[in-house]
Amino acid sequence: MVTGLERYGLINSGLAPAKFQIARRIEAERRDSIEDDHRQVKKEFLKVWRSYDASILEEKPAEYSFLHLKVDYLKEILRECVFCERKCRVNRYETVGFCRCGVKSYYSSEFLHFGEEPELVPSHTIFFNRCTFACVFCQNFDIVYEDDRLANPKELAMLIDIRRRQGSRNVNFVGGNPDQHAHTILETLLHVESNVPVVWNSNMYHSELLAEVIEDVVDVWLGDFKYGSDECAERYSKAKNYFATVTRNFLRAKEHGELLIRHLVMPSHVECCTEKIVRWVSRNLGRDTRFNLMFQYWPAFRAKEYPEIARRLNREEMRRALEIASLHLDNLV
């Protein structure tokens, strides 16, 4: 079993329940404000989650569960969207914010992915359209700026169960980014029968409010840690207050689930980004954090307009990045 992902291994062996399957079985009620109701039921959820007791899977899902409550809560937040740290506060039933998403969600493809980290494959990846970032070097720009297929929660749930029977070790919500589709994803999970671990493959720029809601369905946070400085984040992704936001979210994610961090090394950014990130992770999340140092950067999309990143990595940058990571971290992919 991979260090840091023990619970994920237990879910796959049937010895622990996936979080959303607990949330489906905990009864909820609408009494006060939805925020207070959610806070109350969460206490009950956390007790069960901490017990690791897989016998809950033998119980029938509740008619109105903690997971239903979450879906309703997210649909309410959509009226003044603060899913991510941009906090556009637009009513997504009527218009769109920075991410260009209304209330409907679209996805580009879903399949068993064999190119993810060894502990994840085969991974049932569902690539949602759109993103809360606008990276000039977007490696998935063909997905991000389109609306492909309409995501129907019942149909997606059926596909997740089918892929599980075909051998998936997890369902991996990705994009683009999954955060802006949280309401659709959680509604999908209401209909999933299998005890499949949920992987949230994200830029970690979600709001604290979104974390509060989705952390009870995410078993593994597959989080991108892109930048070591706010200047770099603003220049390449139009993201403000980046470092404080993602570090807050990584710390919280570690408390509420398991972590696998990805860092795409960028040309000319080994000192300001790679080194700063690796040191922060080692100091704050631990040397044993599962960490994937990625060298596959290529100057996609509009990267050519930024001379310092308009090329692939050179050998010296790769060597230096690996040297830094090996010095501070013990659990590299």
Ligand code: SF4
């Ligand atoms: S998800 Fe983020 S970018 Fe999209 S509308 Fe909501 S706050 Fe804005």
